[in-house]
Amino acid sequence: MAAFFSPFISKPDTVAQIMLRVMLALLPGIAMYVWYFGPAILVSIALASVTALATEAAMLKLRNRPVAPFLQDNSALLTGWLLALSIPPLAPWWLIVVGTAFAISISKHLYGGLGNNPFNPAMIGFAVLIVSFPAQMTHWLTPHGLGQVELGFLDQLRYTFLGSLPPGVTLDAITMATPLDTLKTRLHLDESVKQIFDMPIYGRLAGQGSEMVSLGFLAGGLYLIAARIITWHVPVAYLGALFATAGIFHLTDPAHYVTPLFHWFSGAAMLGAFFILTDPVTSPTTNKGKLIFAAGAGLLTYLIRAFGGFPDGIAFATLLMNICVPLIVLYTQPKVFGKKHPSGKNGGAQ
Amino acid sequence: MRTLFKFHGGVHPPGNKAQSTQQPTAVAPIPAKLVIPFRQHAGEAAKPVVQVGDHVLKGQLIGEPAGFISSAIHAPTSGTITAIDIQPVAHPSGLPDLCATLIPDGRDEWVERKPTDYRTLPADELRHLLRMSGIVGLGGAVFPSDVKLRPLRDHPNKDIGTLILNGAECEPWITCDDMLMRERAAEIVQGAEMLRSMLGSREVLIGIEDNKPEAIAAMRLAVADSGLPFEVVAVPTIYPGGSAKQLIRVLTGLEVPSGKLPTDIGVQCFNVATVYSAWRAVAHGEPLISRVVTVTGNVARPRNYEALIGTPLTDLIALGEPLPDTDGYIMGGPMMGTPLPSTSVPLVKAGNCIIAGSKKLFPPPPPALPCIRCTRCAQACPADLQPMDLYWFSQSKNFGQAQAFSLFDCIECGACSYVCPSHIPLVQYFRFSKSEIRMREQEKQAADRARERHEYREFRIEREKQEKAERLAAKEKAAAAAKPVEPPVVATNPDAAPENTAQMKIQAAIEHAKEQAAAIKPKNTENLSAEQLAEIAEIEARRARIRETAKSDVEPPKE
Ligand code: SF4
Ligand code: SF4
Numbered sequence: 001m002a003a004f005f006s007p008f009i010s011k012p013d014t015v016a017q018i019m020l021r022v023m024l025a026l027l028p029g030i031a032m033y034v035w036y037f038g039p040a041i042l043v044s045i046a047l048a049s050v051t052a053l054a055t056e057a058a059m060l061k062l063r064n065r066p067v068a069p070f071l072q073d074n075s076a077l078l079t080g081w082l083l084a085l086s087i088p089p090l091a092p093w094w095l096i097v098v099g100t101a102f103a104i105s106i107s108k109h110l111y112g113g114l115g116n117n118p119f120n121p122a123m124i125g126f127a128v129l130i131v132s133f134p135a136q137m138t139h140w141l142t143p144h145g146l147g148q149v150e151l152g153f154l155d156q157l158r159y160t161f162l163g164s165l166p167p168g169v170t171l172d173a174i175t176m177a178t179p180l181d182t183l184k185t186r187l188h189l190d191e192s193v194k195q196i197f198d199m200p201i202y203g204r205l206a207g208q209g210s211e212m213v214s215l216g217f218l219a220g221g222l223y224l225i226a227a228r229i230i231t232w233h234v235p236v237a238y239l240g241a242l243f244a245t246a247g248i249f250h251l252t253d254p255a256h257y258v259t260p261l262f263h264w265f266s267g268a269a270m271l272g273a274f275f276i277l278t279d280p281v282t283s284p285t286t287n288k289g290k291l292i293f294a295a296g297a298g299l300l301t302y303l304i305r306a307f308g309g310f311p312d313g314i315a316f317a318t319l320l321m322n323i324c325v326p327l328i329v330l331y332t333q334p335k336v337f338g339k340k341h342p343s344g345k346n347g348g349a350q
Numbered sequence: 351m352r353t354l355f356k357f358h359g360g361v362h363p364p365g366n367k368a369q370s371t372q373q374p375t376a377v378a379p380i381p382a383k384l385v386i387p388f389r390q391h392a393g394e395a396a397k398p399v400v401q402v403g404d405h406v407l408k409g410q411l412i413g414e415p416a417g418f419i420s421s422a423i424h425a426p427t428s429g430t431i432t433a434i435d436i437q438p439v440a441h442p443s444g445l446p447d448l449c450a451t452l453i454p455d456g457r458d459e460w461v462e463r464k465p466t467d468y469r470t471l472p473a474d475e476l477r478h479l480l481r482m483s484g485i486v487g488l489g490g491a492v493f494p495s496d497v498k499l500r501p502l503r504d505h506p507n508k509d510i511g512t513l514i515l516n517g518a519e520c521e522p523w524i525t526c527d528d529m530l531m532r533e534r535a536a537e538i539v540q541g542a543e544m545l546r547s548m549l550g551s552r553e554v555l556i557g558i559e560d561n562k563p564e565a566i567a568a569m570r571l572a573v574a575d576s577g578l579p580f581e582v583v584a585v586p587t588i589y590p591g592g593s594a595k596q597l598i599r600v601l602t603g604l605e606v607p608s609g610k611l612p613t614d615i616g617v618q619c620f621n622v623a624t625v626y627s628a629w630r631a632v633a634h635g636e637p638l639i640s641r642v643v644t645v646t647g648n649v650a651r652p653r654n655y656e657a658l659i660g661t662p663l664t665d666l667i668a669l670g671e672p673l674p675d676t677d678g679y680i681m682g683g684p685m686m687g688t689p690l691p692s693t694s695v696p697l698v699k700a701g702n703c704i705i706a707g708s709k710k711l712f713p714p715p716p717p718a719l720p721c722i723r724c725t726r727c728a729q730a731c732p733a734d735l736q737p738m739d740l741y742w743f744s745q746s747k748n749f750g751q752a753q754a755f756s757l758f759d760c761i762e763c764g765a766c767s768y769v770c771p772s773h774i775p776l777v778q779y780f781r782f783s784k785s786e787i788r789m790r791e792q793e794k795q796a797a798d799r800a801r802e803r804h805e806y807r808e809f810r811i812e813r814e815k816q817e818k819a820e821r822l823a824a825k826e827k828a829a830a831a832a833k834p835v836e837p838p839v840v841a842t843n844p845d846a847a848p849e850n851t852a853q854m855k856i857q858a859a860i861e862h863a864k865e866q867a868a869a870i871k872p873k874n875t876e877n878l879s880a881e882q883l884a885e886i887a888e889i890e891a892r893r894a895r896i897r898e899t900a901k902s903d904v905e906p907p908k909e
Contacts, residue, residue: 005778006685006687007768008685009364010769010773011769014773015771114722115719231725280724285736333736335734337734338607338610
């Protein structure tokens with residue numbers, strides 16, 4: 001009975017457990033990833049984990065903070081995992097290391113560490129990489145059974161760490177642009193959506209393989225909602241807004257604009273909806289605010305995908321909406337019990 | 351079926367109520383010594399009316415109410431008053447208070463009791479009877495019940511349509527109301543009818559959480575037997591569903607407006623134990639000298655006891671036989687109770703439960719981490735607040751913002767602290783901020799008074815100067831009047847004008863100071879009802895100690 005004041009009991013939840021369960025919820029998606037694209041992703045995740053922990057420890061030391069409790073909270077690991085899942089799995093080792101180290105040191109600790117960073121660290125890492133190393137960020141592995149050549153695990157490791165490929169194999173032979181990217185390029189060449197979708201890289205919903213990875217993330221995300229680790233607001237608003245925007249464009253011109261389902265299951269939409277935009281630290285705290293925030297991100301994702309210069313829009317959509325969080329929170333305060341008005345900006349003065 | 355309403359948030363801590371309800375309530379033996387504090391209720395302490403050496407009878411008045419919000423104190427058994435002095439009490443502030451020490455003579459001899467039929471008494475006499483019987487809210491607030499039964503001052507004709515009996519007992523571990531309802535339902539129902547007639551309510555709702563099926567059945571039976579049209583409503587078990595405002599919301603769908611009282615929306619609410627005591631006081635002439643108290647937690651024999659007020663807690667705890675690894679005691683429940691600095695303090699009217707603690711039952715919380723804005727606290731808050739924002743403002747001592755974000759609507763239920771995965775003692779921060787704001791407000795008022803005094807002094811000096819000048823002028827005028835034509839020194843109303851300007855200036859200065867004071871005044875600390883003021887005084891005292899103990903613990907994690 002060490003507490004000096006009530007309450008003397010507390011729920012057994014801890015930050016570490018919450019983060020751990022989010023990581024568990026990533027497993028179905030990761031499993032799909034391995035199944036369709038080979039084990040390279042596991043190497044990136046391992047590299048990201050080690051870098052994340054090392055950077056976290058170093059930053060805590062530098063900032064004179066206790067290392068053990070923070071290192072155990074699993075938040076840095078989760079950041080590393082999310083970044084690893086957002087970038088091409090077959091890449092030189094330093095790519096994920098640089099991205100993760102930047103995410104943890106600059107976008108988390110320079111802002112004050114756990115709980116204080118305004119921007120999603122994983123997405124900052126992604127943004128830095130795509131701006132600095134655009135070439136490396138476009139070599140996505142071809143899914144199982146579609147490429148001319150397939151690399152074994154050892155070959156993948158050799159490429160990651162030594163940068164060398166087996167004789168006679170070029171990078172182009174084993175990688176491709178993402179289905180989203182391909183779609184955009186081909187549309188510019190005046191092909192119709194229907195023609196493009198006849199390409200073997202497209203599956204039932206979106207890209208071969210990647211659609212299954214998205215389904216995996218969807219399953220994990222539904223678990224997060226069921227386990228009350230996240231609320232429904234962000235995923236529903238995000239996917240809803242993405243669907244609605246894509247749907248409107250699709251209805252006006254189906255030859256040029258793909259179906260909303262394609263957008264759902266392409267790129268990092270599912271990962272973003274359930275795992276990235278739901279980051280508690282960088283998303284609004286009010287339910288109404290969450291809806292606005294996620295809907296905004298959904299709209300931006302679509303606009304960047306359809307009209308922007310980057311292949312996928314999640315990272316920039318997230319970061320742009322991160323900027324708006326304080327304002328959104330201020331204007332979406334809930335009504336207080338026994339009051340007619342919310343607190344703060346609108347209702348504080350009564 | 352009545353449609354029930356929901357309030358936002360709430361938590362489901364483990365109930366731990368079965369332990370202490372296995373056996374019927376037992377009567378605790380009369381201890382060798384009783385210590386009876388004169389302040390056991392919200393408001394003014396009672397004034398002693400006995401002297402050291404007096405022999406008193408059981409139920410004899412030993413302290414009379416001193417003030418509008420006050421209550422009487424009685425001897426719990428017959429015996430001799432051996433001291434009237436300052437003693438340590440269970441008051442959460444930890445501050446000692448004036449107590450009478452009574453050595454029982456073992457005869458337990460009653461004073462003459464006057465059972466009354468409440469129907470023969472007018473309401474004001476009934477209220478006086480309750481006041482003189484020491485009837486106060488036994489749900490924890492110990493607010494004098496007679497005050498809650500007064501006609502509404504502002505609109506005497508506005509009626510209180512609904513009387514609610516609070517038998518929710520939502521705090522874990524506590525079962526004293528549960529057992530009382532199981533065992534003495536008929537008298538609670540009689541008492542409810544008495545209070546209903548005093549208030550003129552049309553409807554009586556008895557709210558009991560559905561984790562107490564025996565109590566619900568007993569109360570339903572008693573209501574059916576009485577033939578009264580009362581409704582026993584099983585409400586969902588959720589903490590803090592027994593908080594008056596939350597219970598009112600669940601039963602009626604009405605929200606007591608912020609800073610207002612239930613009577614403002616035509617509802618009055620009494621705890622079942624209070625109603626029982628009120629009935630005993632009127633129908634049996636027995637003042638409030640005992641109460642049911644739960645002894646539970648890390649003890650071999652958890653049970654409810656009907657114990658005399660003033661019984662040393664050590665005696666009660668001994669009845670429960672605490673286990674060897676017991677390392678502390680909580681007065682009240684684990685969500686809102688306070689740790690007992692010492693067990694030698696006496697049982698008071700507010701004492702509903704004593705929980706023996708151990709490392710196993712109440713493990714120390716892990717060190718607090720920064721807030722990750724997960725909003726679990728906001729999802730749990732029954733007042734629809736955003737605790738993580740309030741925490742942020744409190745931690746940065748930004749009290750103005752904390753108030754703007756409705757800090758004073760926090761009912762200190764602790765639900766937010768309970769769910770926080772970062773184990774931040776949120777409610778402790780809020781208690782701290784509230785007391786800090788009130789303290790600053792008091793300091794501010796003191797400063798204002800000092801300034802007013804200073805300004806008045808300036809004004810007086812100025813006026814004296816003025817008067818001197820006027821006297822001089824008058825003299826000169828008189829002298830001039832004696833002379834032929836000379837221009838008058840002051841044209842019109844020679845004495846009023848200058849003084850008026852000075853006065854106006856000073857008045858303006860005072861007015862300005864007042865305005866400033868009003869502008870900075872915490873919104874929720876003005877226009878308080880007597881009831882709220884008493885409550886604040888109560889909480890304030892509790893905080894005095896909390897501040898001390900908490901200082902070291904509540905230092906915000908340095909970022
Ligand atoms: S529950 Fe704790 S960590 Fe979560 S938002 Fe509230 S204060 Fe922050
Ligand atoms: S203690 Fe206050 S802020 Fe926390 S849950 Fe209760 S009412 Fe809300």
